[in-house]
Amino acid sequence: MAPLVLRTVAETAAWVESLRRSGRSLALVPTMGYLHEGHLSLMREGRRRADVVAASIFVNPTQFGPNEDLSRYPRDLEGDLAKCASAGAEAVFTPEPAEMYPPGFQTSVTVGEVSQGLCGARRPGHFQGVATVVTKLLCLFKPRVALFGEKDYQQLQVIRALERDLSLGVEIVGMPTVREPDGLAMSSRNAYLSPEERHRALALSRGMAGAQALYQGGTREAAALVDVVRRELAAAGLREDYVELVDATTLKPLSAVTPGLPARMIVAAFAGKTRLIDNQPIGG
Ligand SMILES: Nc1ncnc2c1ncn2[C@@H]1O[C@H](COP(=O)(O)OP(=O)(O)OP(=O)(O)O)[C@@H](O)[C@H]1O
Numbered sequence: 001m002a003p004l005v006l007r008t009v010a011e012t013a014a015w016v017e018s019l020r021r022s023g024r025s026l027a028l029v030p031t032m033g034y035l036h037e038g039h040l041s042l043m044r045e046g047r048r049r050a051d052v053v054a055a056s057i058f059v060n061p062t063q064f065g066p067n068e069d070l071s072r073y074p075r076d077l078e079g080d081l082a083k084c085a086s087a088g089a090e091a092v093f094t095p096e097p098a099e100m101y102p103p104g105f106q107t108s109v110t111v112g113e114v115s116q117g118l119c120g121a122r123r124p125g126h127f128q129g130v131a132t133v134v135t136k137l138l139c140l141f142k143p144r145v146a147l148f149g150e151k152d153y154q155q156l157q158v159i160r161a162l163e164r165d166l167s168l169g170v171e172i173v174g175m176p177t178v179r180e181p182d183g184l185a186m187s188s189r190n191a192y193l194s195p196e197e198r199h200r201a202l203a204l205s206r207g208m209a210g211a212q213a214l215y216q217g218g219t220r221e222a223a224a225l226v227d228v229v230r231r232e233l234a235a236a237g238l239r240e241d242y243v244e245l246v247d248a249t250t251l252k253p254l255s256a257v258t259p260g261l262p263a264r265m266i267v268a269a270f271a272g273k274t275r276l277i278d279n280q281p282i283g284g
């Protein structure tokens with residue numbers, strides 16, 4: 001069935017209230033649209049965890065830097081609504097920017113340490129934009145659970161922090177990265193890649209697999225593990241934005257993988273003008 005399309009905060013609040021009265025629980029999947037299997041995996045898991053799934057499709061201007069791709073971000077609302085229906089989403093919230101940020105809007109949510117390194121350092125203001133819009137969505141929908149992908153690993157940790165610190169009472173579920181058969185992490189921005197860049201982009205997942213293989217062979221030092229990824233990126237002609245081995249929870253840099261402390265390799269690199277991110281656990 002085609003999902004109910006919600007365009008305003010007021011009609012969404014009324015829909016949420018009617019759901020609450022009917023005693024049905026809600027799972028929320030926030031997105032920026034141009035949906036792919038990664039997004040749909042979140043919606044299907046939402047169906048398993050709650051009675052009703054709602055998605056939001058909103059290309060949030062406040063999380064884009066002045067020289068980023070806001071104006072050309074891919075959009076396909078009609079196709080997205082069909083995909084939401086196929087994944088069992090009952091409602092889709094797709095507001096205009098002025099509906100989310102009306103004149104006089106002056107509040108923002110800033111998450112501390114966990115938002116400062118990695119993408120936070122490379123994209124100033126990005127996580128403040130994400131944290132503010134996600135807080136607004138969680139307050140509006142009051143879901144039992146909200147689902148996010150591990151592909152945006154730092155974003156997931158930022159959202160976990162804001163939910164916990166503001167006592168929002170929403171279960172934040174992180175879902176594994178869905179990949180193309182050749183290993184490329186699915187991402188709406190993959191649509192920007194030429195066939196040649198698409199091929200070179202495999203260096204991200206290949207580099208991290210190489211780092212994990214080196215770990216399996218006994219290497220523990222971060223510098224050596226990171227170097228494997230860097231060499232793959234360089235060989236493919238990708239421009240590194242960062243490659244770091246970090247504590248999987250705090251995202252602080254690690255000098256080595258140690259037993260009992262989950263570690264994550266996190267990568268951002270440019271294929272031409274397109275910035276791609278990926279990450280993978282390193283260790284047992
Ligand atoms: N490959 C994936 N597997 C699982 N979840 C994903 C994947 N890609 C995106 N998501 C998740 O979907 C949600 C919405 O993400 P978003 O709409 O920005 O998609 P995206 O493909 O990450 O886009 P972009 O290319 O702009 O980064 C986020 O929680 C994100 O982590």
Ligand SMILES: CC(C)(CO)[C@@H](O)C(=O)[O-]
Nearest residue numbers: 030031032060130133152
């Ligand atoms: C979480 C999110 C929908 C907030 O705009 C966005 O950052 C995204 O799509 O990952």
Ligand code: BAL
Nearest residue numbers: 032063064126152155
């Ligand atoms: N998927 C993360 C949203 C962004 O890059 O702005």
